[in-house]
Amino acid sequence: xxKLVFLSIFTLFTAVLCIFNSDLNVSAIQEEVLxxxxxxxxxxxxxAFVFDADSGRVFYEKNADAKxxxxxxTKIATAITVIENCDDLDAIVKIDKRAVGIEGxxxxxxxxEELSVRDLLYGLMLRSGNDAACALxxxxxxxxxxxxxxxxxxxxxxxxxxxxxxxxxxxxxxxHYTTARDLAKITAYALKNEDFAQIVATKNIKIPSSEEGxxxxxxxxRLLNSLEGCIGVKTGYTGDAGRCLVSAVERxxxxxxxxVLNCGPMFxxxxxxxxxxxxxxxxxxxxxxxxxxxxIPLENGExxxxxxxxxxxxxxxxxxxxxxxxxxxxxxxxxxxxxxxSEQEIGKVEVYYGKRLIFSEKxxxxxxxxxxxxxxxxxxxxxxxxxx
Numbered sequence: 001x002x003k004l005v006f007l008s009i010f011t012l013f014t015a016v017l018c019i020f021n022s023d024l025n026v027s028a029i030q031e032e033v034l035x036x037x038x039x040x041x042x043x044x045x046x047x048a049f050v051f052d053a054d055s056g057r058v059f060y061e062k063n064a065d066a067k068x069x070x071x072x073x074t075k076i077a078t079a080i081t082v083i084e085n086c087d088d089l090d091a092i093v094k095i096d097k098r099a100v101g102i103e104g105x106x107x108x109x110x111x112x113e114e115l116s117v118r119d120l121l122y123g124l125m126l127r128s129g130n131d132a133a134c135a136l137x138x139x140x141x142x143x144x145x146x147x148x149x150x151x152x153x154x155x156x157x158x159x160x161x162x163x164x165x166x167x168x169x170x171x172x173x174x175x176h177y178t179t180a181r182d183l184a185k186i187t188a189y190a191l192k193n194e195d196f197a198q199i200v201a202t203k204n205i206k207i208p209s210s211e212e213g214x215x216x217x218x219x220x221x222r223l224l225n226s227l228e229g230c231i232g233v234k235t236g237y238t239g240d241a242g243r244c245l246v247s248a249v250e251r252x253x254x255x256x257x258x259x260v261l262n263c264g265p266m267f268x269x270x271x272x273x274x275x276x277x278x279x280x281x282x283x284x285x286x287x288x289x290x291x292x293x294x295x296i297p298l299e300n301g302e303x304x305x306x307x308x309x310x311x312x313x314x315x316x317x318x319x320x321x322x323x324x325x326x327x328x329x330x331x332x333x334x335x336x337x338x339x340x341x342s343e344q345e346i347g348k349v350e351v352y353y354g355k356r357l358i359f360s361e362k363x364x365x366x367x368x369x370x371x372x373x374x375x376x377x378x379x380x381x382x383x384x385x386x387x388x
Contacts, residue, residue, distance in 0.1 A: 035317070035352055036061075038278035045263025046242070049180035050273050052281075052317040053248065053255040055187035059277045059317075064181040067162055068261045071236030071244045072105070072128045072184060074170030079125055079199065080190035081147070081154045082117065082136045089118040098144075099135035104171055106131045107217070110210055118195075119207040125199050125234060126217040133169035144168065155182065158189035172240040180259040187233055187246050187257050199246050200232030227271050227322060229278070233257075235266075249274045253283035254317055281317045286326060286351055286359075289313035293330065293363055296346070300372050301338035307366040308332070310349050314359045322378075327352040332363060338371040 037059040039050070047068055050060040080156050083089065097111040107129035111116075115123075117139070123132035137147035144167060151165040160182035167172035178186075190196045206214045223230045229251040236244035242262030247270045249256050256277050258270045289312060295305040318326070332347040343364045351359035 013330075017147055024348070028173050034322075034358060037281065037317070039273060039280060040273045041269075041276050043260050043263055043273065044265065044315050045208060045259040045260045045269070046181040048259060048273075049184045050256065050277060051184055051188075052283075053191060053257050054283070054315045055317055057186075057317050059256070059281070060087075060273055061181070064300060065162065065179050067177045067179055069172055069176065069238060069241035069362060070170055070183060070261065071172075071238040071241035072130075072170040072176075073234045073236040073244050074165065074168065074176070075124050075128065075236075075244050075247060076183070076190055076200075076234050077151045077165065077186050077216050078111055078136065078168040079121055079152045080132050080146070080186070080193060080196050082121065082140050083193055083195050084154065085150060086117050086292075089121070090116050092116055093120060093135060093139045095135050096138045099131050099138055102130040102134050102169065103233045104130045104169065105290065107215060113210040115208055118199075121195075121199050122202065122205050122207055122217055123215070126202060126205065126219045128220060128235065130169040130171065133167075137168040154189075155186055158182075158186045170236055170238065171242075172238045180261055183246060183261075184257045184259045187248065187259070188255075191231070191233070191248060191255070191257075197231065197325065200234065201230075208305045221245075221247070223267055223271060226267075227274065231272075245270050247271075247274065251278045253285075253315075254278060254281060255283075256317075259386075277317075281319055282323075284316050284318055284323055284326075285327075286314040286316055287312075287361070292366075293332070296332065296365075297335040298340065299337045301336075301340070301369040302372050303369055306336065306340055306361050306369055308346060309366055310361045310363050314351055314361075322353070325354050327354075330363070336365075338369050340365050340369045342366075342368040344368075350356045 034057050039060050047063040047066050049064040051058045092114050095109045095113045100111050105128045107123040107127050109131045120132045120136050123129040137144050141147035148165045155163045163178040163182045164175050166176035203219050205217050209215045220235045229249040229252050231248050233246045233248050243266045244261050247258045247268040258274050260266050291310050293308045295307050298306050329350045345362050347363040348363050
């Protein structure tokens with residue numbers, strides 16, 4: 001096997017294999033594989049966590065693993081759990097009496113009223129309706145308790161390890177808690193869903209009301225109007241939790257999630273931290289998903305070479321100085337011998353930050369090639385069949 005070393009990422013952007021249409025998550029790097037980033041501002045709240053939603057790179061953390069009440073930021077998990085467990089978001093929900101008159105913020109649902117799942121999700125995420133949370137939970141799972149189990153399954157899928165749900169709305173409860181790190185992971189997971197992303201980025205919308213014709217909903221997240229590239233996500237407040245905010249921005253391909261818990265100036269400090277990240281870091285597509293690598297010479301094949309590619313891509317948040325410290329190593333054979341199968345593993349690509357391995361992906365063949373020798377042997381047998 002011959003190793004081909006590329007010392008600059010400027011040599012990375014080769015032709016992209018276009019025969020695939022994939023929404024593959026292009027980053028397989030895990031949190032803390034790269035050195036932790038840094039920003040010049042911080043948070044005065046009890047807990048905070050700021051990270052890159054694509055690569056998991058951490059830019060700032062404060063008491064990020066302390067278990068805390070989360071107030072209505074709970075509804076991030078509620079919304080994505082509903083979306084993933086409902087086949088049709090336009091299905092009509094008849095409001096159960098158990099969802100009426102819930103304490104706290106409300107969209108004033110009435111028993112027997114009919115709204116779509118999607119309408120209720122807007123009521124949940126824009127106006128933080130606790131009654132909408134209960135209506136969605138009961139519709140999705142039959143009961144609040146069963147829905148909380150689904151929420152915890154969602155949290156585990158997102159990589160959250162220290163989160164427990166006692167309700168779908170976030171009112172203070174003994175077994176209802178999360179951490180800033182977990183909440184950021186749940187948010188990054190949810191933002192991959194197009195329906196969720198569209199809902200939390202909506203500033204204003206109208207949904208039906210059985211008595212008044214329409215309900216006018218304005219998003220409580222004021223960063224949507226004041227912060228460049230803001231794409232959501234959710235505010236929250238209770239006595240135990242204090243003021244909580246999960247926010248996210250997307251600028252020039254960089255997607256950053258910020259969580260602050262029990263933070264008085266939650267909008268101001270979140271905006272400062274998000275701006276600081278975007279000013280210092282940029283998003284770089286180190287490897288494209290389904291990227292053509294090169295042609296490998298083929299011995300005894302019906303054609304003289306075969307194309308090879310990697311499946312997973314890699315996208316990183318880096319400073320300009322860090323970008324120049326990225327090294328790519330392709331480990332490939334000088335040639336292959338036919339026959340070769342389609343998507344046959346024949347090597348690997350590795351990405352290093354300095355000397356530290358941060359990403360590894362297998363390399364596969366494109367298509368299959370039969371052996372010319374086998375073809376000629378079969379032809380010879382046919383040509384001489386029955387000849388003495």
